[in-house]
Amino acid sequence: MNRLASRLPAIVEQHQREILAEWVRLQLESGNWRAGRLQESQLRDESQKFIGLLAGTLQNTVQFDARNAQWAELREFLSELSRSRATQGFSPSQVATFVFSLKQPIFGRLRLALAKEPEALADAMWEINTLLDALGLYTTEVYQQAREAVISRQQEELIELSTPVVELWPGILALPLIGTLDSERTQVVMETLLQRLVATGSSIAVIDITGVPTVDTLVAQHLLKTVSAAQLMGADCIISGIRPQIAQTIVHLGIDLSAVATKASLSDAFALALKRRGLAVTSSTAAARG
C-alpha cells in the first residue's frame, strides 16, 4: 500500500507565522514559563528559532533520529535550551512541555488545512505527534545529563575538599577529618599535618574523625601510619571522635589502636592535650569568688 506523501512539512512551512503566534500566545497564557527566571522576550525568541529549525528540518525528514546529521542543528538548539532552562530553575517536565505545547497549534493548523482529507490528516497528526514526543523526551534526557554532570562535579569537589590543620592552643594542633579517608586526599592531609607540626613546633596533634562516616582497615591503617610518623618526629597524637558504633566495628575488625590515645570527643582530647602540656582550664568566676 502506498502511503500518501506527507503533507506535514508543507503545512508547517506555509503557516509557520500563524503557528508561532498561536504557540507563543498559548505558552504565555499557560503561565508555565513563569516557573523559572525566563524573560518573555527570550521565550518569543526561542519559540521562533525552534519553529524555524523544525520547519527547515521537516523538509528533509519527519522522523527524529538524534544521531542523524539532519537533526544536528535542532538537537543542538534543544540541548542548549534544556541546559539554560535547567539553570533558570525549570523542572524537566516544564522543559519538555515547551516542546509538547507546540502540538496544539500545529494540530489546529493541520485540521484546517486537511479538513477534507481525513486520511492525510490522520497521517500528519501521527507524524507530528511522534516527532514532538521524541523531541520533548530528548530535552529531558539532556536535562538529566546536565544534572548528572553537576552532581559528579560536586562529588569531585567534595573529595578534593582540603582539610585545614588548626592550632587549638600554642603547641596543640587539631586535624578535623571529614568525609572519605580512603582516597589519595588522605596522603595530602597527613603530609600537611606533619609539616605543620614542624612549622609550629607543636608537640601534640589531635586527629578528629567525628566527620569520617566509615572507619575500616584502610582508614585505620592511614591513621596508624600518620600517628607513627608524628611520633617519629617527637609529637604525640590523640585520636578523637570515636563513636560507639565505630568503637564496636574497630574491635570486630581486630584493629589494634592501643598504641594511640583515643577519646570519644574532641573536647575530651583537648582536655587531655592540655593536661599533657601541664595546662589547665579554670572557671574565671570561681577564681573571682575564691
Place this chain on the structure above:
Amino acid sequence: MSIEPTTLPVRSGEDVVKVRQAVRTLAMDLGFSLVDQTKVITAASELARNTLTYGGGGEVRIERLNQGPKRSGVRLTFEDRGPGIANIELALTDGYTTGTGLGLGLNGARKLSHEFDIWSQPGVGTRVTITRWK
C-alpha cells in the same frame, strides 16, 4: 535506592564510596540500628576494596532480604574475575596479606556479618557473599 537487587560496579575508588553509600541507604531504609549500619557498611567497604585491589575490579549485587515481617536483612555479593585466592584459610587469617594492607579486611568482614560465604578458584575469580540481619 528503591529498587533491589541492584548491581553496582567496583572499578575505582569512587565506586567503593558509592557502594558504601548504597549499602548505607538500604540499611537505613530497613531500619538498621546505627551500630548495625556501621558494621554492614564497613564490611562492604572492606570487600569492595578487596574486589578492587586484589580482584582487579568487579561488581557487587546488593539485595534486600525479607523473611517475614520481623526478619529483614542485607545481602551483598562481591564478584570478580581476578586471579582468585589459592588458600582461603590463609587469606582469612588475621594479619595475612599479599598486599600492603593490615591483613584484617576479609576476616573482619566475616566477623561483621551474620553469614559469610566465599568461593574462589585460582585463575577464575572470587565471589564473597555476606548477609547481615537486622
